[in-house]
Structure formats: structure tokens, C-alpha cells
Amino acid sequence: xxxxxxxxxxxxxxxxxxxxxxxxxxxxxxxxxxxxxxxxxxxxxxxxxxxxxxxxxxxxxxxxxxxxxxxxxxxxxxxxxxxxxxxxxxxxxxxxxxxxxxxxxxxxxxxxxxxxxxxxxxxxxxxxxxxxxxxxxxxxxxxxxxxxxxxxxxxxxxxxxxxxxxxxxxxxxxxxxxxxxxxxxxxxxxxxxxxxxxxxxxxxx
Amino acid sequence: xxxxxxxxxxxxxxxxxxxxxxxxxxxxxxxxxxxxxxxxxxxxxxxxxxxxxxxxxxxxxxxxxxxxxxxxxxxxxxxxxxxxxxxxxxxxxxxxxxxxxxxxxxxxxxxxxxxxxxxxxxxxxxxxxxxxxxxxxxxxxxxxxxxxxxxxxxxxxxxxxxxxxxxxxxxxxxxxxxxxxxxxxxxxxxxxxxxxxxxxxxxxx
Amino acid sequence: xxxxxxxxxxxxxxxxxxxxxxxxxxxxxxxxxxxxxxxxxxxxxxxxxxxxxxxxxxxxxxxxxxxxxxxxxxxxxxxxxxxxxxxxxxxxxxxxxxxxxxxxxxxxxxxxxxxxxxxxxxxxxxxxxxxxxxxxxxxxxxxxxxxxxxxxxxxxxxxxxxxxxxxxxxxxxxxxxxxxxxxxxxxxxxxxxxxxxxxxxxxxx
Amino acid sequence: xxxxxxxxxxxxxxxxxxxxxxxxxxxxxxxxxxxxxxxxxxxxxxxxxxxxxxxxxxxxxxxxxxxxxxxxxxxxxxxxxxxxxxxxxxxxxxxxxxxxxxxxxxxxxxxxxxxxxxxxxxxxxxxxxxxxxxxxxxxxxxxxxxxxxxxxxxxxxxxxxxxxxxxxxxxxxxxxxxxxxxxxxxxxxxxxxxxxxxxxxxxxx
DNA sequence: GTATAACCGAGACGGTACGTCAGGTCTTGAT
DNA sequence: ATCAAGACCTGACGTACCGTCTCGGTTATAC
Numbered sequence: 006x007x008x009x010x011x012x013x014x015x016x017x018x019x020x021x022x023x024x025x026x027x028x029x030x031x032x033x034x035x036x037x038x039x040x041x042x043x044x045x046x047x048x049x050x051x052x053x054x055x056x057x058x059x060x061x062x063x064x065x066x067x068x069x070x071x072x073x074x075x076x077x078x079x080x081x082x083x084x085x086x087x088x089x090x091x092x093x094x095x096x097x098x099x100x101x102x103x104x105x106x107x108x109x110x111x112x113x114x115x116x117x118x119x120x121x122x123x124x125x126x127x128x129x130x131x132x133x134x135x136x137x138x139x140x141x142x143x144x145x146x147x148x149x150x151x152x153x154x155x156x157x158x159x160x161x162x163x164x165x166x167x168x169x170x171x172x173x174x175x176x177x178x179x180x181x182x183x184x185x186x187x188x189x190x191x192x193x194x195x196x197x198x199x200x201x202x203x204x205x206x207x208x209x210x
Numbered sequence: 211x212x213x214x215x216x217x218x219x220x221x222x223x224x225x226x227x228x229x230x231x232x233x234x235x236x237x238x239x240x241x242x243x244x245x246x247x248x249x250x251x252x253x254x255x256x257x258x259x260x261x262x263x264x265x266x267x268x269x270x271x272x273x274x275x276x277x278x279x280x281x282x283x284x285x286x287x288x289x290x291x292x293x294x295x296x297x298x299x300x301x302x303x304x305x306x307x308x309x310x311x312x313x314x315x316x317x318x319x320x321x322x323x324x325x326x327x328x329x330x331x332x333x334x335x336x337x338x339x340x341x342x343x344x345x346x347x348x349x350x351x352x353x354x355x356x357x358x359x360x361x362x363x364x365x366x367x368x369x370x371x372x373x374x375x376x377x378x379x380x381x382x383x384x385x386x387x388x389x390x391x392x393x394x395x396x397x398x399x400x401x402x403x404x405x406x407x408x409x410x411x412x413x414x415x
Numbered sequence: 416x417x418x419x420x421x422x423x424x425x426x427x428x429x430x431x432x433x434x435x436x437x438x439x440x441x442x443x444x445x446x447x448x449x450x451x452x453x454x455x456x457x458x459x460x461x462x463x464x465x466x467x468x469x470x471x472x473x474x475x476x477x478x479x480x481x482x483x484x485x486x487x488x489x490x491x492x493x494x495x496x497x498x499x500x501x502x503x504x505x506x507x508x509x510x511x512x513x514x515x516x517x518x519x520x521x522x523x524x525x526x527x528x529x530x531x532x533x534x535x536x537x538x539x540x541x542x543x544x545x546x547x548x549x550x551x552x553x554x555x556x557x558x559x560x561x562x563x564x565x566x567x568x569x570x571x572x573x574x575x576x577x578x579x580x581x582x583x584x585x586x587x588x589x590x591x592x593x594x595x596x597x598x599x600x601x602x603x604x605x606x607x608x609x610x611x612x613x614x615x616x617x618x619x620x
Numbered sequence: 621x622x623x624x625x626x627x628x629x630x631x632x633x634x635x636x637x638x639x640x641x642x643x644x645x646x647x648x649x650x651x652x653x654x655x656x657x658x659x660x661x662x663x664x665x666x667x668x669x670x671x672x673x674x675x676x677x678x679x680x681x682x683x684x685x686x687x688x689x690x691x692x693x694x695x696x697x698x699x700x701x702x703x704x705x706x707x708x709x710x711x712x713x714x715x716x717x718x719x720x721x722x723x724x725x726x727x728x729x730x731x732x733x734x735x736x737x738x739x740x741x742x743x744x745x746x747x748x749x750x751x752x753x754x755x756x757x758x759x760x761x762x763x764x765x766x767x768x769x770x771x772x773x774x775x776x777x778x779x780x781x782x783x784x785x786x787x788x789x790x791x792x793x794x795x796x797x798x799x800x801x802x803x804x805x806x807x808x809x810x811x812x813x814x815x816x817x818x819x820x821x822x823x824x825x
Numbered sequence: 826g827t828a829t830a831a832c833c834g835a836g837a838c839g840g841t842a843c844g845t846c847a848g849g850t851c852t853t854g855a856t
Numbered sequence: 857a858t859c860a861a862g863a864c865c866t867g868a869c870g871t872a873c874c875g876t877c878t879c880g881g882t883t884a885t886a887c
Contacts, residue, residue, distance in 0.1 A: 118242050570793070
């Protein structure tokens, strides 16, 4: 029954002020410019109050992203290629946003050090996306699209899909994303999956 | 003839001491622990001396990586798939090293802000690797392996190859690299290239 | 009512530690050896904490002297000569201290540059001493010792009294102060004042 | 016969360039702004070359003043008061110059630490001025103006004369020097000397 | 209603790093 | 041996963040 804690509860207004201030800073300057001092000043509060809610700037940054992109839907389109394309479209949209472009590298570095942020990220971002792919593959197997599921490394499929998007965002030369980028890379991942179970790729679309 | 410039020359010993100190720190703690103070302390020199050589810790970190992984060879194996596999093998080896695992995210974030580091990185890391792929594709086109070169986006091909490696390194859940990872991803990139020019993929290897 | 200001108050212990450290350094090495780094190290605190209290080393040095010599009493002995002698005795005692010998020149140089230190010095050291002399002259005028006050330049009288003491301290050849130095120079200043209003000097004492 | 040193001799041009650069800097910013770096840059030479000529900035500063004010003439006006007035006029002129106002305090502080500068200053500035006063007193004694010379402390007389000038320069509130300042203070010193040998002061001028 | 527990603003605090400046010395090549 | 150039070590500068703390004052529940 989630018992009420004694004492004065957190002011929700301050929390949202901080989240908004962080989002603005992340949109503008990006991760390197996120300092607790600046955030609390802009949110009109103080360091101590900040640290009651978050363990540090990286934690808050993560929460901003989680609020924006935390929930992934799972759509059953009826075919593996269709499902993978859906997943890829959602990820391209998420990762190509200014918020991600400016902060992904910084957060990935923060994860290396900070266990808490790493766990949160894994749980809220990585796991759901991996699950979407696993479900798509399972459904394909049930439909008989794939001979044998065990031959497919879900993790590898995921990296094959999200990797090119990340590369395009993080590497300086990376251009934009044209309308068919998601389709092309999803097809390639699809071929990869088929090849893994020994099925020759059908006619290219 | 590289004329001698006037004045006392840089002490090469100090330079190598700094590079070595940086490499140790990068191997151990990774990018976040790279501070100018710590480096000069360990190298037995001073901040001012450091700043005569490097613009900051990120610049030095880049130089360490450039010294280790700067030069890429170009091997002509006689087939596009063979060439791409060579490229991929080299990149897997480079990126899976502890040095890269611990520092790639930090450097990518540094690049967002620091123009100089971004240019150096682009010039010394990105451009040569892109060039390797371009040469492989050009040779394949000459051999008639590919119908029309213009249909192939070199940049996209590069992202399709390096992306999965990066994802595996930077994302917390990323496992290791088994012996055939390079082969599999190179094959997938190869299929992607063929599909781009409308050629059906041959029998999977 | 001296309302309490918000926030954590300054630690008085740190303040006194700094003042004591400064006094020791001023006594030992003198002004040139006063560095913020050394002071905070000896007081066991940090630069930032120092700068919350003082604008710089010269400010702190001034505060040390102000605490020691800040307040001057005003004694009415009944005669101008007596009053001037009292003032002179106090100034000889103050300026002949090791603290002043070692730091006066440095502080005078600091004053040239730093407006704040100049103002503090003027207000807390110069003004009160000038006032003592002015009061003595006013009382003498009321008693009829001096014909007309306006004829006396208080500033000049002050310089005539404090000047010789300063010269003796700052100039390298300056010897010590014998017991009658204050009396002799006060008499001379007295004669100067009388001469300024056209009164012949009486018998030398 | 002042044997010629082996090797290349000092460039006199550099020496004068340095002296001139120093004078400009002393006139403008004053002692605190005298840095070896700035001086050699402005003189178009280098630190090493500077240190072959001078032991430090304070040494050079002293040389500038010595070149300007080093030699004092000795005039015999026929009376003690006349001679003292001459001395005082010269000192007022010297000390009231911008060059002295901006650098005296700094040099006095430098003297406290640097033995060499102290010796140079004593020898070239203090000793000659003391000697002028001593000669004036000796002549007065020969003329019978003073009963007995031994009763007069030359050092004290010097401090009584130069002290007020110094006070007026160094103390922040010190005003300017009107035309009769030298006369008035010389008279006062004269009275002091007479009093010291027990002679009543004559009618004020 | 009145404890009590936790919040909140303000800002000091020790720690660590930043990038710069000045001092005085040393190394290189040239005169 | 001087000179220009500039690296080098030492040590100090004033500032920025970090995460914690100490104040005085303010809510919300819980007794």
C-alpha cells in the first residue's frame, strides 16, 4: 500500500523545474555544459535540494531522456521485415533528435563509471528495445518465416540495427537520415537474420 | 627540407613521458579520469609544459590513440567481400581494445565541443577508413562485381560496418567479439551493397 | 539590530586562523612573502574559502594591522605640546613594531593599485590620526595658545610628525628610536605650528 | 688599465632600450607592473639577455632612478637655513616626480629583501643627501652659527626634512606641494637644529 | 494541537582541477 | 661570450564545480 513517508514531501514543482531546466540545457549546449550549479540556478533552487532527488547531473540527464523516449510500443505488422522496420523507424526518430545528438556520447561515458546510471539505462532503454526485436523474431518463427530461432543472435541483430544509427549520430562526418534510411537498414538486418538460419535472401525490394 | 625552427626544441622525453602516462591512465581508469593535473604529475612535468604541446587532455588522448591505431593498410584480396572482411577485422581489433573501450565515448563527447579534436579525429581516423572502403568498392566496380558504383553510399556502408562494433563497445550489454563477428558483419555489409545496386544476394557462405 | 543574514555563517575559527597565519608570516618574512597559497596552507584551508573573506593578501595584511593598531585614543593633556607628544609617542610605538617595519612599504605599494585597500587604510589609519591632531589644535585655539587656527595646515602638521618616523623605518640607514625621539619631533612640530601663526618659539625645553 | 674582456661585449643599445622601456613602464603603471617579461618584450630582447645586465626588475628600476636623480649638487649659500632650503628644494622636486610617486614604495619594499638594491640605494641616494646636510652643518659650525656641532644628529635632521616629503607622496591623502613647502619645512628643520644646540629660534621669517 | 520529521533557500566548506602568468635557468643555433 | 628564441621547473594566481555541511525557517503528516 505504499505507506506515506513522514515529514514534508518533495515539492513536485521543483522536480519538474529541474527536469525542464535540464532539458533546455541539454538541447542547447549538450552534456558537457550540464553542471549542477547551472541547473539549480536556472531552476531557482539549490544544490542540496537537487541532491535529494538525483545522484548527479548524469542521473537527471537520464531522467529527461527516459521521460521523452522511455516507452516503446510493440507493433505486430505480420512480417519480420515489417516489424524490424517499425523498430528501426522509432529508433531513428529517437536518436536523431537534438536531445540525443547532444547528450548520447556524454551519457555513454557516464555509464562507464556510474553503476546506477548504467543500470537505469539498461533497464529502461536497452532491455525494451531488445525485447521488441526478440518478440518480432519469435513471432516470425511461429509463422515459419525462420527455420530455427536458436540460430539468431538477438543481441547481434540489435547492434546491426542500432549501430549504424549511433555511428551516424556520434561520428562527426555522419550526415542526416533520409526517409528510407530506416527501411534500408531494416532490410539489411532482415537479410542478416535470414542468412543466419541459412535462408537465401529473396528479391531485393 | 623541414627547416629547424629557432629556440630550444621540445624535449622529446617529456613528450613520450606524457604519452605514456596518458596511455596508462586511459587503460586503467578511462577518459573521465584523464586530468591534466594527474598526467603532468605522473609524467613529472608541469601544466605549462603540457599546454605547449597539447590543447588539453582530449588532444593528448587522441594522440595516444592515433599513435596506436593511426595507420590503416589497404589490402587487395581480389573480391569485394574479401576486402570488406579485411577492413572489418582491423576495426574490430582496434575498437575492442581496452584503450578504445575506455575512451571512445569520452572522445566522441569531446569532439562535439572541441573543433580541433574533431578535425584531427576526422582526418586521421575517419577519412582513411572511409577511403579503404571506397577503394574496395572501386576495385569491385572495375572487376564488374557491381553494376553501377553511384548506387552505393560509401558513408552508409561504413556506418553499417563500424556501427555494430561501436554499439557493442559502448552499450553496456554489449558482449565480446567472437572469431566470426567480423566475417558475419562484413558479409551483411556486402549483401547491403549488392542490394543497393539491385543484385540478388548469392548463396550465404 | 544587525539582522542575521541567510546561509551558513563564516567559520570564525578559519578567520582567526588566517589572521594568525598572516600575522606570523608578516612578522617573519614580511610583505613580499605573503602569498594566498602559503597562508591558506598554513591555516589549513583553501583558496576559495580565503577569497570569501578577503579580496587578496593585501586586504588580509591590512586587517591584521587594523586589529593590532586600529584604535587611537585621544588624550587631553592641557597643552598643545603635550597633546602632540602623546600622538607622536603612540605613532612611534606603532610604527617601530616589527609588524610595521616588515610590511609598511608593501602595503603602501598595494594601496597605489588597490582602491579598496587604500580606502580602508585611509579610513581606519589616516583619518583617526589626522583627527587627533585636529582636536589638539582646536583645543589649543580655544585656550588661546594659538592666535588663529586657519593658519595651521593640519595635513602638513601630520606629515611633519609622521614623516620622520616613516623615514626612519623605511630608509635602510634608519636607526632605532631613542626614548626622546617622540618628544623632540613633537616639539619641532609644535614650533612649526606656532611659527605658522606668527608666534615666536619660547625657550627650548 | 681595465683590461678588455674576451668574447663579444654587451650591446649598449640593448641596455639603453631596456632602461627606456623601464622608464616608460615606471611612469605609466608603476612598480607593480614592472615585469621582466613585459620589459624585454617592449625592448625587443629576451630574458637571458636581461639577466646578463641586471639581477632583476628592481635593479633595473633603481638604475633608471639613479640615472635621473643620482647626482646631487652642493651649494654654499652662506647660511645654514639657505643651504637646507636648497637641499629640500632639490628633494621635493625629485620625490614629487611621477617616476618617484609610482615607484618609491615598491623599491622600498624591494630593498627590504634584496641586499644588492639596498646597498646601491644607500650608496647612491641616501649617502649623498646625508653628506649635503652634514656639509651644510659643518659650514654653519665654522661660521659660528651653531654653538657645538656634536649636539646635532645629522640622521635625525635628514629624516625631519625628507620624512614629510615621503609622507606626502606615499600616504594616500597626501596633497601636492605648494611653492613654499620646501621653505617651510627647511625652516622647521633649521629651528630643530638650533634647538638641539640650545639656541632660541629667531623671529620667524 | 502540537510534535516530529523532512523539506527548502542560502551559502560556507574542503577538495580538485582549470588555464595563465611570472620568475629565473637552460638549450639550441647563429653572430 | 653575446644574442634571439623559446622550452623548462617552480610556484602562485583567481575561478569553477563537486558533494557535504550548517544555519534559519517552512510544511505536511502523526500522535
